[in-house]
Amino acid sequence: GAGVSQSPRYKVAKRGQDVALRCDPISGHVSLFWYQQALGQGPEFLTYFQNEAQLDKSGLPSDRFFAERPEGSVSTLKIQRTQQEDSAVYLCASSSAGLKQFFGPGTRLTVL
Amino acid sequence: AQRVTQPEKLLSVFKGAPVELKCNYSYSGSPELFWYVQYSRQRLQLLLRHISRESIKGFTADLNKGETSFHLKKPFAQEEDSAMYYCALSFYNQGGKLIFGQGTELSVKP
Numbered sequence: 001g002a003g004v005s006q007s008p009r010y011k012v013a014k015r016g017q018d019v020a021l022r023c024d025p026i027s028g029h030v031s032l033f034w035y036q037q038a039l040g041q042g043p044e045f046l047t048y049f050q051n052e053a054q055l056d057k058s059g060l061p062s063d064r065f066f067a068e069r070p071e072g073s074v075s076t077l078k079i080q081r082t083q084q085e086d087s088a089v090y091l092c093a094s095s096s097a098g099l100k101q102f103f104g105p106g107t108r109l110t111v112l
Numbered sequence: 113a114q115r116v117t118q119p120e121k122l123l124s125v126f127k128g129a130p131v132e133l134k135c136n137y138s139y140s141g142s143p144e145l146f147w148y149v150q151y152s153r154q155r156l157q158l159l160l161r162h163i164s165r166e167s168i169k170g171f172t173a174d175l176n177k178g179e180t181s182f183h184l185k186k187p188f189a190q191e192e193d194s195a196m197y198y199c200a201l202s203f204y205n206q207g208g209k210l211i212f213g214q215g216t217e218l219s220v221k222p
Binding site: 003031033035040041042043044045048050055056059091095100101102103104105106 | 116118155156157158161198200206207208209210211212213214215
């Protein structure tokens with residue numbers, strides 16, 4: 001079956017632009033996670049949804065970062081007024097009842 | 113604070129040699145530990161989890177609570193094992209979010 005998909009796969013933004021990154025989780029997966037992976041680092045947790053409820057946003061680095069999952073399936077991570085330090089790969093993962101997370105291919109964001 | 117440490121950024125071995133990728137964690141509760149792997153041009157995927165106590169692709173990992181370690185081992189490395197390996201920690205009471213180490217790149221030479 002289809003795995004987690006993310007779009008776009010690559011995004012180049014000028015500093016100060018707003019960007020929106022999309023995640024399509026595996027159908028039926030209740031939990032959805034966003035991670036940020038800087039070059040040469042491991043993924044870092046950003047936020048977590050259970051269905052449409054955002055239960056943990058402790059990892060969002062600033063109020064420029066906003067995530068939503070209005071219908072409990074597709075999720076969007078929005079970054080306002082992008083900065084160079086936002087350049088990273090943004091990973092989405094979904095899971096069902098257990099703890100096993102399935103990852104998407106990631107969106108590589110480059111802020112010039 | 114919860115933390116996962118992988119002390120080696122790069123581990124290079126010859127085919128057939130034993131491999132041990134180190135992982136130490138700091139967490140006061142009862143963690144669940146994982147190893148994730150990312151092969152070249154592929155997405156991050158689960159290799160194994162301590163609770164399953166299974167061997168995947170010849171790899172095993174034992175949780176040592178006394179030493180707070182979860183080292184990944186394989187007795188005979190294969191070239192196809194070359195990849196990035198990430199150790200991760202999860203929390204039962206926090207929805208399952210993962211805390212990752214910085215990763216170790218394993219390079220298996222012929």
